[in-house]
Structure formats: structure tokens, C-alpha cells
Amino acid sequence: MRATKRRALGQHFLRDAGVARAIVDLVAPTAADLVVEIGPGEGALTGELVRRAGRVVALEIDRGLAGRLSARFPSIEVVEADARVWEYGAIARPRDGRALVVGNLPYSVGKPILAALIAARTAIDEMVLMLQREVAERVAAPPGGKTYGSLSVLSQLYCDARIALRVPPGAFRPPPAVESAVLHLRVLRGPRVALSDERRFHAVVRAAFAQRRKTLANALAAGLGVSLAVVRASATTAGVDPGRRAETLSILEFAELARRL
Numbered sequence: 087m088r089a090t091k092r093r094a095l096g097q098h099f100l101r102d103a104g105v106a107r108a109i110v111d112l113v114a115p116t117a118a119d120l121v122v123e124i125g126p127g128e129g130a131l132t133g134e135l136v137r138r139a140g141r142v143v144a145l146e147i148d149r150g151l152a153g154r155l156s157a158r159f160p161s162i163e164v165v166e167a168d169a170r171v172w173e174y175g176a177i178a179r180p181r182d183g184r185a186l187v188v189g190n191l192p193y194s195v196g197k198p199i200l201a202a203l204i205a206a207r208t209a210i211d212e213m214v215l216m217l218q219r220e221v222a223e224r225v226a227a228p229p230g231g232k233t234y235g236s237l238s239v240l241s242q243l244y245c246d247a248r249i250a251l252r253v254p255p256g257a258f259r260p261p262p263a264v265e266s267a268v269l270h271l272r273v274l275r276g277p278r279v280a281l282s283d284e285r286r287f288h289a290v291v292r293a294a295f296a297q298r299r300k301t302l303a304n305a306l307a308a309g310l311g312v313s314l315a316v317v318r319a320s321a322t323t324a325g326v327d328p329g330r331r332a333e334t335l336s337i338l339e340f341a342e343l344a345r346r347l
């Protein structure tokens with residue numbers, strides 16, 4: 087395959103068996119569990135998964151890799167598919183086991199794949215995803231810092247998120263230009279805080295962070311097309327100082343704000 091296509095598909099293959107085992111250990115699949123693997127590539131993680139999980143479904147966009155994987159692991163289901171748009175909700179959940187998602191994601195499309203997985207969260211129990219370190223850190227960030235943003239709030243609304251491992255470029259062939267980190271996500275039974283209107287919550291969070299250097303009141307007024315006076319009054323009723331910056335608000339405070347706006 088040409089180098090440009092390999093780069094576009096983020097084909098950096100894990101060549102450290104210890105890291106592969108450590109990633110799979112985070113969810114410790116058993117014979118009762120289903121694992122959906124995203125981007126199996128040459129099978130560095132697949133080998134570990136096949137030994138431990140009851141059922142493995144592997145989504146690979148590259149036809150050549152998908153064919154070789156089927157030949158190497160005849161007991162798994164290899165699906166030639168785009169993980170950004172695959173119908174995760176249609177997969178049959180195991181009756182007594184967990185539905186797990188594991189993947190060393192192609193970094194160029196890591197965020198849309200994560201968004202698709204969060205949208206399909208009710209079909210999933212736990213996920214272990216290797217991402218570009220900077221993206222993984224944004225997902226797991228607590229309030230108060232520069233990495234905390236809409237990706238953190240909208241992921242942590244539905245999941246417990248933590249960085250479980252950091253992986254250096256040398257663990258891959260060819261080595262990527264960026265550092266990697268493994269994110270462990272446990273899907274919550276419902277949103278972390280009660281929401282009166284989920285769509286409005288998403289809109290408020292996105293508007294607040296769209297102009298993160300502005301005060302909350304200015305960012306929301308501009309992003310939502312609401313007058314400054316209305317935003318200030320709503321924030322005050324919600325118990326949030328309208329002069330604060332979005333990055334200082336907890337998920338609960340965003341929920342209160344969205345309820346009042």
C-alpha cells in the first residue's frame with residue numbers, strides 16, 4: 087500500500103506485546119463477553135482478545151488487512167466497515183456478559199469514532215481506546231484547566247473517563263509523530279446529572295467553549311443568539327457567576343445553566 091494511504095488510515099501498528107496485553111487487561115474480557123475491536127490492523131490486540139473473549143467482532147476499513155485478519159483468526163467476525171458510521175446499537179448484547187469496545191484508533195478519525203461510540207453508549211458497557219495523547223487528555227480532563235472543554239463535558243456526562251496508560255511512539259511500526267494514551271471509559275447507566283433537555287445542554291456547552299477566552303455570559307450570548315441581560319440573569323439564577331470562564335464550570339453547573347436558559 088502507498089505510504090500516503092497508510093498515513094490517511096492511521097496505520098501505526100503496535101509492535102510491543104506487553105503494551106497489547108496491558109491494554110486488554112484493562113477490561114479483562116472473559117468467555118461471557120463480546121468485544122468489538124476497532125481498527126484491528128495486523129492483529130496486535132486481536133490475538134489477545136481471541137484468547138480471552140467469548141465473541142470478537144473486528145471492524146477494519148482496509149480490505150487487504152481485513153482479508154488477512156480473517157485468514158489468521160477464523161473464529162472471529164471481521165467486518166469491512168467504517169467505524170465512524172457502523173451501527174453499534176444493532177449488535178446483540180451477550181445475555182450474561184459485557185459488551186466491550188477495544189481499539190488502537192486511527193488518530194485522524196479518533197474524535198468522530200469516539201462520538202459514534204458515545205452516541206451508541208446504551209449498547210456498550212466499557213471501552214478501552216488508544217488515542218492521540220492530547221485528545222485522550224481532553225476527554226478525561228477535570229474542570230479548571232486548559233484541556234477541559236466540550237469534549238470533556240460531553241464524554242464525562244455519559245462515562246467515567248480516565249487515562250490508563252501512556253504509550254511512546256517507539257511502541258509502533260512505523261512510529262507516529264505524536265504520543266499516544268489509552269483511555270478507559272465506563273459507560274454510566276444514565277447521564278451523570280439530570281437534564282431537562284439534552285439537546286439544549288449540548289448547545290450550551292458547545293457555545294460556552296466556542297469562545298473560551300470570553301466570560302461565560304459573552305460566549306453564551308454570542309453562541310446562542312440570546313441577549314447578554316438574559317444570559318446574566320439565567321446564570322445568576324442557576325448560581326453561576328456570569329463573569330466566570332467556561333473551563334471552571336462543573337457538569338452540574340452546566341446542567342443548571344442549561345435548565346435556566
Ligand code: SAM
Nearest residue numbers: 098099100125126127130147148168169190192
Ligand atoms: N490495532 C492495530 C494495532 O494496534 O497494531 C492497528 C491500529 S492502527 C493505529 C488503526 C487501524 O484502523 C488500521 O488498521 C486502519 O486501517 C484502521 N482504520 C482506519 N480508519 C478506519 C475506520 N474509519 N474504520 C475502521 N477502521 C479504520
